[in-house]
Every structure is written in C-alpha cells, then in structure tokens.
Amino acid sequence: MALPTLDANNLKVAAVVAFYMFSALVMVFVNKAVLSNSPDLPLLFLLFQLIIAVFLLHASAAFSSKVEIPKFDRTVAKKLVPVVLVNIIGLVFNTLCLRDVEASFFQIARGLVLPLTIVVFSAHTRTKPARNVIFAAAIVTVGFMLGVAPTKDLPAASIPSTLSLFYGVLSSLFIAFHAVLIKSSLPHCNNSTIQLAWWTNVGSAIFLFPFVFIHGEPWKLLDMYFLTNWDWRVFAWGSLVTGVFGFLLCVAGLLSIKVTSPVTHMFSSAARSVLQTLIGVLAFRDVLNVNRGVSITVIVIGTMYYTWIKSMPAAPQQNRRNDPEAAIPLKADRVEEKA
Template sequence: MGQKEDSRGMVIFSVSFYIVTALIMVFVNKWVLNSVSLPFTLLWFQVIVAVILLHLTNFFGKLQLPVIEKQKCIELLPLISINILGLSFNTICLQYVDASFYQVARALILPFTVIFSYILLNQNSSNKILLACLIVCIGFFVGVSSERLTISIIGIIFGICSSISTALHAIVIKKSLNVVKGNTMDLVYYNNFMSAIAFLPLIFLFSEQNQLLKLFIKNPITNQYSMEAKTFLIGILVTGFFGFLINIAGFLQIKVTSPITHMISSAFRGVVQTILGYLLFGDLLTTGRVGGIFLILFGSCIYAWFKDQESKQVQNISNIDKKVYDKLERGDSLDDDCDRIEIVEENEK
C-alpha cells in the first residue's frame, strides 16, 4: 500500500512539475518577445544557461556529463538540426500569435507524427487513430478559420512548421538515443551544447547582434538601462533555468507515467495556458478559438486512450503466446482453443 502511494505521489509530482515548467517557459518567452524581437538571441542564451547549469550539476556530483566526441556529434546532426528548426519555429510562432492561440497554431503535431511514422517507419495506424487525428485537424481549422481576420498568417505558417519539426523530432530522437547508448541525460547535454554552437551564426545572419548592443546602451539622461533590456535579462535567466528544468521534467514524466497520462496532462496544460493567456495578456477568447482548442484537446486525449488500448492488446497477445510456448516447452499438451481461452482468461485477471 505504501509503495503504491509513493508511486502515485511521484506521478502527481512529475506531471505537476512538467506542467508548471512548460507554462512558465511559454509565458516568460511571450513576455520577453512582446518587448524585444530577438528570438534567436533569446534561444541562444537559454541553451547557454542550460549548459552552464548542467556543468554545475556535474560539478556537485549530481550528474555525470559525457565527454564530447566528434563521431557522436556527426551522428547527432540530424537531431540537432531538427531541434534548432523546432525551437526557432516555436519561438517565432509565439512571437506572432497570442499565448492562448499557441495551442491551436501548433495543433498538427499529432497528425504529422502519424504521417511521418507511416512514411519513415512504415507504421500503419488503425481507423481509430486516424479518427483522432481527423478531430485534431478539424479543431485546427475551426480555430484558424474563425479568426482569419485577427490572427497573423505568418504565426500560423510557423505554427505548422513547428508541428512538422516537432513530429520529426519525436521520430529522430529514438534513433539518436542509440548513439548515446540510451542515456537520456547524455543526449540532453549534447543537444544543448551543439544547439548553443548552432544558434550563434543565426544571430549574426539575422543581424540581431546590432539590436542586442543597442538594447544594453544606457540612457544618457538617467544613466540606466531601458525597461526592455531589464525584461530581456530577466527573461533569459528565468527561461534558461526553466529550460534546464523542463529537460529533467520531461524525462521524469516519461519515466514514471504512461503515454495517456502524458497526453491528458498536456491537454490540461493547454486549458490552463488558454486561461492564463486571457488573464495575463488580455487574449481574446472567441467561440471559434475555444471550440478549436476543445476539439484539439479532445482528439489528443482519445488518441492517447486508443494507443493505450492497442498497446495493452499487443502486450496481452505477447503474454498469451509466451504462456503457450512455455507449455509446449514443458511437454504439456495444448488442447487447441479451450487451453488458449484458459490462458487468455488467466492473463486478463
């Protein structure tokens, strides 16, 4: 009983931890981007802070960081490239759309994941899964079409690009784990370290360094930095810290929760994000936006439920086949359907 309570407590903690860190990341990023248009500089500082915190954790013996190897860096280039694109698309999308609409703009992650799983991994999806994806797509179009006159088209385009890159990231990360022998924290370190290098040329490519230098020039009259500079400085420290935490939070949630719990917690986060967007930034909550978000979250939840049921069915079949095999190995006779039904019933208990 005590062990079950501890397990339940860990699930509640991990889910809450993930939701809080993710929400803080979104809203602090939006707060900074509303004041300063430096998306790539913001992302660079975030990964730099995450790398520094990882080294501090290593220094105090809480984590062992890997030695950077050239061959592993080369093998991880696809993951890093998609990660850079994903973070960039996410941030630029957030810059152009309301925090409450962010959920709608990036809603096509699930359908694209199913499409890429079929194209790249040759994984077929059941009709139930396709139905869930259809509901999500309808939610996206309801949310977008209802606000076509008030929502930035650029924000929606970057939201779709973000959905594509995030879907590809989920697929590529599976192969990338093999490069670091399944060590998730090693992958987190490589990801942040290489991303910090990759974002530097983007800062200069889009001439953000000039705006950054102007930002930190003191006002000659008051001899103080501008409010935008202070906002940017606070923003990079807060999001850098929580960017480091969200790596741990995501790993912890995946480790101690089921996919359906993860999806439901993401749906709950979407609802809270919409409400907070309305309260903190005065975002509009039109009928179309609310309806679109509801359909997206509903489709995501039933997708998770369908996947969970399918996984259990596969597991049950595997268990049944193992028990049949064990009987045959012992030399016991297998009385066709009767014996197989008995094993099924025993397994279901």
C-alpha cells in the same frame, strides 16, 4: 466514515505532474512576456536559453553522479547532426510563432503536432497507421482548422497573420521529425536521454550562433542599450528564468514519463493546455471567442483519444506497427515543453 488516505506513490505522482505543469506554464508565459516586451531578438534569446541549459547540465553533473556529461567525440557529433539540426530549426520556428501569436492561440497554432508525427512516422517506417489512430489525427486536424478559420468577432490585433500560422505548422512538422529521429540518435548516446539533451543543446547553440550575428541581433542589443532608454532587465531576467525552466522542464518531462502512465502524462498536458488558455486570457488579455474555445476543446479531445488508444492492450507486433510513439522515449520542445 474514514477519509481515504494518499500513499507515498500517489503523492509522488501528484508532485511530479504539478512540477511538470508549472514548469511548462512558466516557460510559455515568460517567453511570451519577453518576446512581447523586448526588441526583436528571438535568436539571441533562444541562444541564451541553450547556453544556460548546458551550464546547468554541467552543474548538475558536478553534484550528482546520475547526470553523465559525454566526452566530445567527432564521430558521434557527425551522427547526431540530423537530430540537432531538426531540433534547432523547430525551436526557431516555435519561438517565432509564439512571438507573433497570442499565448492563448499558441495551442492552436501548433495543433498539428500529433497528426504530423503520425504522418512522418508512417512515412519513415513505411507502415499504415490503424484506423483509430487516423481517426484521432483527423479529430485534432479538425480542431486546428476550426481555430484558424476566419471569424468576424475578433479585433484586428487578435487575428494571427498567415506567416505566424506558417511558423506554427513548420514548428509542428520539425517537432514530428525530431520525435522520429530520437529513436535513431539515442544509441549514439549510450541510450541516455541526458547525454542526448547535452549534445542537442550544445549542437543547437553552435549551429544557431552564426545566425544570431547574420541577423544582426548583437548590434541591435547594443544599440538598444546605449542609444535608447530600453529596460534591458526584462530581457536579461527573462533569458535567465526561461533557461533555468527549460532545463527543469527537461527533468520534469523525464520524471513525468517515468512515474506516470502515458494517459496520466497526456491528461496533465491537456489540463496544462486549458490553464495556458485561461492564463493567456487573464494575464495577456487575449481574446477567446467561440471558435477558439471549440478548437482547443476538439484538439484536446483528439489528443486524449489517441492516448487512450495507446493505453489499450494490443498484440506487441500490432502495437509497434501502428504506434508512432512506440519507440520514442522523449519528445521535447523548448518554448512550450519538451511536448
């Protein structure tokens, strides 16, 4: 019996999904490794990532006519202030959350992204989501509650602090706001996600820059370099690698949305979440108890159920009223994925 053959399109989809998953996993674990083994420099670390991403966008534009860098326009910049502010605040909370929780727990800490996106979209559009959408959000919320519920079978070092969970919830909330603001921001960038990515990275770096100095991180860096035996190479290489992979992840997300269906994209995200948990347990010796395992499973099931709902045929107007992602072409977040 002849074996089935893969056509070129299937191979392209498989390659894009693998590229997307690999880039996302590298971002999480290199970020975690640097934040765990370097001095407390989260804002400076994030600033370097943003600068590297902007540099790579300009380098790509120099070699490809498909990458268009916008000219600076003060009017456009003012109109994009809301989306840029929401983006950088979400990234900061995202980084702080990853710094303070185990890599395997990161999926749980940010488990409210989908429910909060639905809530923010419904409030923004003044519409009521469909019952099955509410049910999907409820499943994910239950998964989050299971993951953060106190248990006695975890060592003290593995129990996340209330502050770290607060960071995770705020990160999820600002990602939800960012997803909604993308719709109103794209027209100011000629409906180009690349141009919006440039404005977002440049604007985020500008807004973050003074806070890096207010937090005193450059002086901490100099003190560590000159007054201690700190190995600066971990921080330097980590900044470079995450900056490059942050840029690649943006490209991977665009490609994944372009060549795959929403269901395939979400299945790859679910598979990545499972791999992320397993790698966290093996590489960082994170503790995975029954509560956390069940929590991650429930969150993934709820998210996949929501994606299945989206894939079902529906009347155009009904689908648009009840789908919080109907007009959202790209959701992104630097530490894990641009989502």
